[in-house]
Amino acid sequence: MANEKKVLGVLLDVNYEDTDEFSQIKIFVKEKKESRWYYDRNFPPYLYITPINVAQIKDLREKVFEGTENFSILDLVETKKEIHGKQVWKCSFAKVSEIVQARKQLNEMGVQKFEYDIPFTKRYLIDKEVFPGYVELTVEGDEVKTIKNVDAEMDLVNGAFDLETWSGDKFEVGREPIIMASIVSGRKGEVYSYDTKKVEGLGLVDDEEELLKKIEEEINKFDLIVTYNGDNFDFPYVKKRGEKFKQDFLVNGAKIRIKRRGLDNAAAIKGKQHIDAYQIMKFMQRTGSVNIVKLDLENVSDKIFGIKKEKVYPHEINSAWEGKNKKDLERLVNYNLEDSRTTLRIAEDFLPLFVELSKLTSQTLEDVTRSSTSQKVEDLLLKEAYKRGTIAPNKAHEGEIRERLNRSLKGAFVKEPLAGLHENIAVLDFASLYPSLIILHNISPETLNCSHAECKKNKSPDGTWFCLKEKGLVPEILEKMLKQRLQLKKEYKAKKKKGVDDKVLFAKQWALKIIMNSAFGYLGYARARWYSFEAASAILAWARDYIHKTIEKAEQEGYEVLYGDTDSTFLLMKDKNKKDVEKFVDKVNNALSGDMELEVDGYYKRGIFVTKKEGGAAKKRYALIDEKNNLKIVGFEYVRRDWCNLAKETQRRVIELVLAEGKPEKAVELVREVIKELKSGKVKKTELSIITMLKRKIEDYSSTGPHVEAAKKALAKGKDVGVGSLLSFIITKNGKTISEKAVLDEYVSEGDYDADYYINNQVLPAVIKIMRELGYTEEDLIHGGKQSGLGAWM
DNA sequence: GCGGACTGCTTACCT
DNA sequence: ACAGGTAAGCAGTCCGCG
Numbered sequence: 001m002a003n004e005k006k007v008l009g010v011l012l013d014v015n016y017e018d019t020d021e022f023s024q025i026k027i028f029v030k031e032k033k034e035s036r037w038y039y040d041r042n043f044p045p046y047l048y049i050t051p052i053n054v055a056q057i058k059d060l061r062e063k064v065f066e067g068t069e070n071f072s073i074l075d076l077v078e079t080k081k082e083i084h085g086k087q088v089w090k091c092s093f094a095k096v097s098e099i100v101q102a103r104k105q106l107n108e109m110g111v112q113k114f115e116y117d118i119p120f121t122k123r124y125l126i127d128k129e130v131f132p133g134y135v136e137l138t139v140e141g142d143e144v145k146t147i148k149n150v151d152a153e154m155d156l157v158n159g160a161f162d163l164e165t166w167s168g169d170k171f172e173v174g175r176e177p178i179i180m181a182s183i184v185s186g187r188k189g190e191v192y193s194y195d196t197k198k199v200e201g202l203g204l205v206d207d208e209e210e211l212l213k214k215i216e217e218e219i220n221k222f223d224l225i226v227t228y229n230g231d232n233f234d235f236p237y238v239k240k241r242g243e244k245f246k247q248d249f250l251v252n253g254a255k256i257r258i259k260r261r262g263l264d265n266a267a268a269i270k271g272k273q274h275i276d277a278y279q280i281m282k283f284m285q286r287t288g289s290v291n292i293v294k295l296d297l298e299n300v301s302d303k304i305f306g307i308k309k310e311k312v313y314p315h316e317i318n319s320a321w322e323g324k325n326k327k328d329l330e331r332l333v334n335y336n337l338e339d340s341r342t343t344l345r346i347a348e349d350f351l352p353l354f355v356e357l358s359k360l361t362s363q364t365l366e367d368v369t370r371s372s373t374s375q376k377v378e379d380l381l382l383k384e385a386y387k388r389g390t391i392a393p394n395k396a397h398e399g400e401i402r403e404r405l406n407r408s409l410k411g412a413f414v415k416e417p418l419a420g421l422h423e424n425i426a427v428l429d430f431a432s433l434y435p436s437l438i439i440l441h442n443i444s445p446e447t448l449n450c451s452h453a454e455c456k457k458n459k460s461p462d463g464t465w466f467c468l469k470e471k472g473l474v475p476e477i478l479e480k481m482l483k484q485r486l487q488l489k490k491e492y493k494a495k496k497k498k499g500v501d502d503k504v505l506f507a508k509q510w511a512l513k514i515i516m517n518s519a520f521g522y523l524g525y526a527r528a529r530w531y532s533f534e535a536a537s538a539i540l541a542w543a544r545d546y547i548h549k550t551i552e553k554a555e556q557e558g559y560e561v562l563y564g565d566t567d568s569t570f571l572l573m574k575d576k577n578k579k580d581v582e583k584f585v586d587k588v589n590n591a592l593s594g595d596m597e598l599e600v601d602g603y604y605k606r607g608i609f610v611t612k613k614e615g616g617a618a619k620k621r622y623a624l625i626d627e628k629n630n631l632k633i634v635g636f637e638y639v640r641r642d643w644c645n646l647a648k649e650t651q652r653r654v655i656e657l658v659l660a661e662g663k664p665e666k667a668v669e670l671v672r673e674v675i676k677e678l679k680s681g682k683v684k685k686t687e688l689s690i691i692t693m694l695k696r697k698i699e700d701y702s703s704t705g706p707h708v709e710a711a712k713k714a715l716a717k718g719k720d721v722g723v724g725s726l727l728s729f730i731i732t733k734n735g736k737t738i739s740e741k742a743v744l745d746e747y748v749s750e751g752d753y754d755a756d757y758y759i760n761n762q763v764l765p766a767v768i769k770i771m772r773e774l775g776y777t778e779e780d781l782i783h784g785g786k787q788s789g790l791g792a793w794m
Numbered sequence: 795g796c797g798g799a800c801t802g803c804t805t806a807c808c809t
Numbered sequence: 810a811c812a813g814g815t816a817a818g819c820a821g822t823c824c825g826c827g
Contacts, residue, residue, distance in 0.1 A: 262810070286811095288808095374811045411813035412809070433809090434812095521811030528811080536812070565814090566809045613817070620808045620815055635816080640806060642818090692805070703803045705819055738819065761818080800823075808815080 004145060007031060007038075007137040010154050011130070011147075012223060013271050013364060014121040022094040025124050027144065028271040029137065030156070030223055037271065038137065040144040043124055044074050045099055046092040047116035048391055049106060050083060056111065057089070073102070083114060083391040096120050114391050118382065125362040126386050132364045133355070154355070159185035159222035160277075160344035161215060163234050164321070164336050167314040171720055173233065174240025177208045179321050180332065183218040184340040190218075191333045197323035202333045209245050212238060216249055224365070225251070225269065226347040228297055228339065229278040231370075235267030266370055273365045277346040280369055284350065287373060287514060293641050293691060294726055301342045304349070309338055352507035353514075360511055373518040374525050380515060381530055384477050393445070393529045404526035409537055410462075413544040415551065417563035417570075417609040419617035420773050421658070424573040425562060425624065426581045427601040430546065432482065433567035434520040437542045439479045440595040444472025445523070445532035460538035461545045474523070474530065478516055485512040543567065550588060550598065557584055563609065565620065568601065578603060602626060606659045610769040623770075625659040637766040641726075646687040647762035650674050654767050664774045671767050671781045678755045678763070688753050689728045689745045697723055706731070706742035714744045731757045 009031035016025050025040040051057045061076060074092040081088040093099050099116060106113050118126070125131065134152040138145040161183045166176035180193040192203045192214050205211050215238060219225050227234045239256045242249035249256060252271040259266045267274050281300055284290045292303045301309040312320065312335040320328040351365075358368045361379035368376065385392050396404065430436065437443065441458055443466050450467035459465040466472070471479075488509040495502045522528050524536035543566065550569050551561045562570040573581065581600060588598045604624040612618045621635035631652070637643040638651045654667040677683055692707035698715070701708050710729035711721045721727065730748045735741035738761070741754055768778050 372810065377811080409813065414809090414814060429809095518811055523811090524813085525811045540813085568809075618816065635807060637817095642805065695805075701804085703820065705804065707805090765817090796826090798824090801821085803820085804818085806816095809813095 003140050004138050005140075007139050008150070008152075009035075009135065009137070010156060010223075011132050011135045012156075012273060013366075014124060014132070015270060016096065016120050016124075018095055018097070023096045023120065025121065025144075027147075029135065035223075035271070037142070038139055038144045039142050040124070040147075043127070044092040044094060045096045045120050045123065046090055047099055047102070048079070048081070048083075048088050048114040049091050050086040050088055050112045050114075052110065056109065059109070060091075060111070081389055081391055086112075088114070088391060114394060117395065118392075122363070122379070122382075126383050129362075129383075129387065131359045131362040133359060156223040157185065157221065158224040158226060158344065158348065158351075159183060159219060160226040160228075160340045160347065161219055161234065162228065162336060162339040162343060163215075163237055164317060164332065165237065166321075167317045169718075173236045174244070178211060178237065178241055179208075179317075180336050181211060181215050182336040182340040183215065184337070184344050185222065189337050189341060191337050193321070193333075196321055197326065197329055199323075199326060199330050199333060201337070202329075208241065209247065212242055212245070212247065212249060216251070220251055222272065224273050224275055224347070224351075226275045226277055226344050227267075228343040228346075229276060230274060231265050231267050231276045231279065235274065236265070261370060264370075266366070268366060275347050275351070275365060275369055277343045277350075280346060280350050280354070283369070291639075297339055297342050300346060301338075305342075305345060307342075309342065310335065352503050353510050356504075356507045356511035357514070360515060373514065374522050374528060377515060377518050377522040378529060380477065381473065385473060388473065388476075390446075390473065395529055396527065396531065401526045404531060404533070407533055409524055409533070409540060411540060412566040413547050413564070414566070414619045415561065415564040416619060417617045417622065418560075419609050419611045422562060422572060422607050422609070423605065425604045425607045426571045426573055426578075427568060427604065427624075428550070428571065428581075428585060428598055429568040429601045430550075431597045431599050432516060433543055433546070434539055435478045435482055435516045436596050437539050437546075438519065439475045439482065440593055441538070441542060442466045442468060442472050442475045443535050443538055444474040445530050445535055447472035447475075448532065448534050460541050462537055462541040464534045464538050466535075466538070474519060474535075478519060481512045481516055485509045485516070488512070546596070553588060554584065559584070562607075563619075563622070570607075573603075604632075608655070608659065608770065608773060610773055623655045623659060629660050631656060631659065636769075641691045643766065644688045644690050644758065644762050646674065646678075646683060646758065647766040649687075650763050651766040651770065654770050658770060658774065664771065664776065667767075667771060668776065668781060668784060671763065671771075672784055674763055675759050675782065678758050681751050681753075681755065683753065683758070685730060685745050685748060685750055685753075688730050688758060690730070691726055691728050694721060694723060694725050694727055704739060706739045709739040710742040710744050714747070717747065719744070731761075 007029065009029040011027055012030055013028040014025065016023050023045055025043050026037045028035065028037055051060065074094050076089055076091050079088050079090050093102065103113060103116055128147055130147050130149055133154060134150050135147055136150045137147050161181060163178050164180035165178050168176045180191060182189065182191045190203055191201060192205055192211055194205050194207050194211055198204065205214055235256050236258055238249045251269045254270040257268045259268050278295065281295045285292065285295065290304065292299050298309045298311045301307045312332050317332065320332040323329045354365055354369050357376060358365050361368060361376050362383050363371065363379055382392055441460065447467035447470065449464055452467065452469055455468045456465045458468050488505055492502055492505040492509065495505065520536065520539055523530065523532050525531060547564055547567065547569065551564055554561050554569060554571055560572040560574065562572050564570060571581065585598050585600055604626050607622060607624040609617050609622050623636065624632045633639055633652065633655060636651060638648045650671065653670055657663050657667040694707060694711055698708060698711060707727045707729060711727055714721050728745045729742045730745045731738060731741045731754045732743050732748055732752045733754050738757065764778060764781065768781060771781060
């Protein structure tokens with residue numbers, strides 16, 4: 001074509017808009033010199049149907065084609081695809097809205113429909129087999145003719161902003177003025193305000209309206225705009241304040257859209273990507289990649305970057321801004337700036353991971369930083385299913401979901417440990433157990449109980465079997481991913497040896513790991529398109545089988561098996577050494593298929609398992625120490641946020657004294673010191689706070705524990721405690737029951753705590769379970785018994 | 795009327 | 810709003826106790 005030209009740039013955003021006649025895809029591409037929208041007017045929305053017979057097709061054509069309904073079918077063509085043994089037809093429409101209309105009509109006609117609820121922009125990326133990132137386009141004017149990804153580094157401008165607002169007596173988005181804002185990009189950082197004093201590093205503008213304009217101007221320069229909770233705070237705030245001044249806050253020439261996303265909001269900006277770093281942190285927390293008690297910027301900065309950050313509390317903001325005290329104003333300016341800096345840093349640290357997740361799932365960064373792991377798995381499956389030419393299963397209706405939820409899966413096997421102190425422990429585990437099982441046994445919804453007699457060889461311990469002739473969708477994808485990840489890990493290690501820490505390589509393998517590890521959960525997730533009770537159940541049955549057999553073999557080799565959970569086996573080495581253990585692992589692996597691999601997770605010189613309250617040894621709770629004296633504490637109070645710091649820290653030190661030094665007498669001494677300290681009334685609030693999440697609305701609790709009662713009291717004082725908030729409370733002296741005594745720590749004065757509670761319900765229980773295994777009783781801890789050693793008694 | 799045993803509800807953890 | 814398995818605290822109730 002004469003007017004065709006090639007364009008290289010970064011595909012940043014995908015949208016669509018309606019003309020009078022049709023819906024058109026528009027994509028935002030950042031080129032070297034300019035950024036602009038291109039349109040694809042040759043991609044109509046569509047769905048699939050399986051008509052019952054020829055008459056029905058004719059009927060569809062006649063009745064519907066001519067627009068006798070409030071929609072018209074653009075095209076109705078036969079495809080080579082099949083579902084449930086029926087021929088599939090592709091039915092296209094001019095507008096997205098017509099699909100919604102047609103769905104009703106098709107229901108009435110009794111025509112089965114598929115893939116009718118895939119968002120149009122998602123559909124586009126799937127069908128074009130393209131993901132957000134570097135692309136090469138051929139265009140004619142503003143029209144996209146072809147699009148494909150090319151391998152190149154993205155060159156985007158990232159920037160963060162953060163608002164400070166006047167702190168009124170009621171917290172409501174947009175209610176009070178914005179009084180300060182910081183904007184950071186690269187090393188550059190600026191803070192703006194008005195109506196206040198001049199201090200170092202603070203730029204002054206005329207008024208709030210000017211401040212809004214300034215923010216608008218600055219963030220328009222960015223491709224990726226980063227905030228911390230901008231979905232629910234910063235963006236809705238500037239939007240509301242803009243409306244108040246009858247001056248819409250515009251980014252890229254468009255208003256900010258606050259979209260509903262499940263139970264949450266998301267602030268979307270056309271042609272740019274809004275990255276909410278708080279959503280990133282929540283995702284990292286959910287997937288267990290980080291474990292931070294509270295996800296405020298101070299904690300995140302400290303725990304992720306090791307940088308302490310000073311907080312300015314809401315009640316300090318107003319007077320600081322008024323500027324009576326220059327120091328306070330400077331503190332506020334610095335706080336505002338550091339919030340943006342930390343925010344940008346979080347985004348830049350984790351963005352490589354999300355870029356890779358975006359490539360895998362073909363979703364924009366905006367989506368991939370906000371979607372759940374199950375959504376990511378589903379996006380990947382939709383994409384890969386399209387490539388294979390298979391039709392995606394429909395989403396289940398509520399009734400079906402309820403039925404699915406009624407069936408519960410039998411889970412993994414957990415061996416009851418041997419309680420007590422143990423020496424020389426080897427921990428073995430299966431590498432990526434569930435993905436390996438899925439690949440090895442070709443477990444997928446569509447390979448279940450196939451009709452070939454010979455596939456019954458591949459029978460799971462719970463009786464179902466999986467096809468051996470055709471590779472299933474899920475195992476096919478996982479196999480590719482597993483191989484790729486192994487390769488990436490190898491490359492990463494090789495580079496690291498040369499002193500290069502390749503963050504992109506690391507992110508690539510990390511993204512694969514996250515998706516692979518979620519595949520099993522996805523199959524058992526009631527709302528999944530590819531839900532399969534039988535597949536999930538078979539995976540678990542095989543997993544139980546493998547760990548049982550591993551334990552059995554170890555015992556045959558003369559090991560005593562201390563403990564095991566799901567994919568791990570703890571061996572007592574006794575007279576055996578590391579070489580023996582490795583030999584045993586090799587032997588097991590030789591008997592296994594190549595897809596399965598048992599590995600040595602680590603060797604530990606000592607470890608402790610404890611006795612449960614009601615007798616028997618506690619599962620999922622233990623502590624280990626290796627040759628280098630690294631402590632690994634699992635499941636105990638120490639790792640739980642709903643125990644106070646004092647109890648947790650005392651427990652850690654007791655474990656350390658017992659495992660590293662073998663000095664229980666010192667532990668007794670320590671505990672007695674702590675008790676004395678508690679009795680003195682001098683222990684600080686920060687040591688006594690217990691953190692518990694309010695998981696539902698207050699009125700929905702049938703049993704109100706301490707955190708609920710503390711929330712009630714706070715609510716009465718006008719504090720906003722909503723579902724999902726982390727409550728930090730203290731057991732005070734006032735009240736009868738523990739719940740009555742519970743008060744949020746911000747309302748408690750230093751020294752007002754129930755020492756008996758903290759001794760008997762926090763410190764002692766956390767510590768006695770360890771000491772009991774060494775023969776100590778609660779009495780010994782309180783009164784300092786056994787200091788002279790056991791010998792004196794015996 | 796009191797204390798221990800037990801139950802149900804609740805949360806956070808492990809793999 | 811990915812799965813099940815697990816421990817344990819707290820509130821409330823039951824039970825036995827002349």
